[in-house]
Structure formats: C-alpha cells, structure tokens
Amino acid sequence: MKKQNMNRDWIATAATLSSALPYLQRYDGAIVVIKLGGHAMGSDEAMESFARDIVLMQQVGLNPVIVHGGGPMINAMLKKLDIQSEFVNGKRVTDAATVEVVEMVLSGVVNKRIVQAINAQGGTAVGLSGKDAHLMTCDQTDASLGFVGTPVDMNPKLLHDLFANDVIPVIAPLGAGRNGETFNVNGDTAAGAIAAALKADRLLLLTDVSGVKNADGEVVTELKTGKIREMTAEGTIAGGMIPKTETALDAINGGVRAVVILDGRAPNACLLELFTEHGAGSLIRPD
Numbered sequence: 001m002k003k004q005n006m007n008r009d010w011i012a013t014a015a016t017l018s019s020a021l022p023y024l025q026r027y028d029g030a031i032v033v034i035k036l037g038g039h040a041m042g043s044d045e046a047m048e049s050f051a052r053d054i055v056l057m058q059q060v061g062l063n064p065v066i067v068h069g070g071g072p073m074i075n076a077m078l079k080k081l082d083i084q085s086e087f088v089n090g091k092r093v094t095d096a097a098t099v100e101v102v103e104m105v106l107s108g109v110v111n112k113r114i115v116q117a118i119n120a121q122g123g124t125a126v127g128l129s130g131k132d133a134h135l136m137t138c139d140q141t142d143a144s145l146g147f148v149g150t151p152v153d154m155n156p157k158l159l160h161d162l163f164a165n166d167v168i169p170v171i172a173p174l175g176a177g178r179n180g181e182t183f184n185v186n187g188d189t190a191a192g193a194i195a196a197a198l199k200a201d202r203l204l205l206l207t208d209v210s211g212v213k214n215a216d217g218e219v220v221t222e223l224k225t226g227k228i229r230e231m232t233a234e235g236t237i238a239g240g241m242i243p244k245t246e247t248a249l250d251a252i253n254g255g256v257r258a259v260v261i262l263d264g265r266a267p268n269a270c271l272l273e274l275f276t277e278h279g280a281g282s283l284i285r286p287d
Ligand SMILES: Nc1ncnc2c1ncn2[C@@H]1O[C@H](COP(=O)(O)OP(=O)(O)O)[C@@H](O)[C@H]1O
Pocket: 037, 038, 039, 040, 069, 071, 206, 207, 208, 209, 211, 212, 213, 214, 236, 237, 238, 239, 240, 241, 242
C-alpha cells in the first residue's frame, strides 16, 4: 500500500514536470527580475526554498536577477543604534547617519544572506549594489527626504556579462549620486528601474500579501494599467501597495512585458507563477 502511494507520488511528479514543458520553452533565455521584500524574507527554511527556486530557474535557461529590500532589518539596526527613523509616502527619511546604516545592513548581512543561500543550492550568485559598475546613478528625490534617490541613469552591461557566465546577480537598492553621494532607493523602485533597463520579460514583486486586492478583499488575478489608476483613485490600492503598483506601471512603460505582485512567503511562489497554468498573485499588463 505504502509502495503504491509512493509510486503515485512519483507519477504525479513526472506529470508535473512534463506539464511545465511549454512554460520552460516560453521562458528559455528570458530575463526575470525578482524583488524580494524584507517582509517576504522569512525563516532559513523559506530562504532555502526561495534560493532553490532561483537556482532551478537558472538551470532551466532563465536569467534571474534578485533585487532585495530589507526595511525591517534596517529598522532593527537603527533601533539598536538608537537612531530615530520615519517614512513619508513609503520612503524612509534618510540623513547622513541613516544612509550609512542602510548601506551597512542592505549591502552587508541582507545581501550576503541571499548570496550564500543561492550558492548553498549549487548556484553562483554575486552580491552588488546599484553603485557597482555604474549600474544605478541617482538624483536626489526630494530635499526633504535627505539621501533618498531616484534612479536616472542605468547601465546594465555588467548584468548581461553575468548572465553570459551563468552568474546570478543579487542587488541591494543603493545608488551612486553624481557628486559622490550614496542614495537609499526604495527596493520596489530599484527593481522596476533595473527591470526596465534590462527590458525584462517579467518583474516579480514578492511581498506579504497574495496580490492586489479589490474592495471586497479578493485578489484580482489580472490587472490592466487603467484599472490600477481607477483602484488607486478610489483608495482600494493604498499604503505599501502604492509604490508597488506605481513601479509596475513605470516598468511596463519602460518596456517590461509584464509585472506580477505575489506572496513571497508562499512555498515555490516563483515556480508556480512562471511554470504552471495556475499562476500566482496579480498579473499586470499594458492596456
Ligand atoms: N489593494 C491592496 N491589495 C493588497 N495589499 C494592499 C492593498 N492596499 C494596501 N495594501 C497593503 O500593502 C502591503 C504591501 O506593501 P509593503 O508592506 O510595503 O510590502 P513589502 O515590505 O513587501 O515591500 C500589504 O501588506 C497591504 O497591507
């Protein structure tokens, strides 16, 4: 009996692999930018599972790029150092002392945790920030926010070189200013700018909700850009979802083929989205 069940499990696994073929063919060589938010970065087991999915993507011929956040980890370190911090419209007001902590945390432990997790699964990941190889040059977003940057000049050449060598880039959302400043960039904004610079096939924004919800609290599985504007105007899209949907619109205007907002804490979220008919989360496409 036990053996029969086991056989059935293997048959189901083989059928699942077989059903993935059209998706594997569709995404062969595709560039997929994955933004991993701080809230979506869970336990060591969840990180291991995420890293495994990324290595699998690369193994089957995609070019994954990870752009990460780490807001909660920055908050924890600022608290330890007794530095106060506040957000205005989803962006952290960032003075000189704060930007040092942001860089230390994001380019340090957060970036290296992801790099190490991918490498432990047999991939080859390299950690960068937008400062490396002229990847992301920024202007100040607004003087009242201090060292918060808006990406204005992107150079993705290094990323193409890494793809050619089967290396997975893991990018912290910091940018260089034209006068030697370090700018703190919202993780969603950085991921959108990088996806647009790469003309990525997909931008996956991994967060802590299962997608964009309508006024009844149900996830809307497919959204056109006009509908997002409507839902934002009526206040259904609010708070932390605003920078995500704005990023989605900017990325699509910048040449990204589609953006998906999905729950990064769900097991195998990226694989489910890319390689099954079912998909996951909210798919945002041009009108
Ligand atoms: N229409 C909506 N659908 C889903 N989530 C929404 C919506 N409007 C606001 N939100 C909020 O946006 C949050 C996601 O943004 P945020 O917390 O900034 O994520 P992250 O830390 O992953 O970048 C959700 O947890 C939810 O509270």
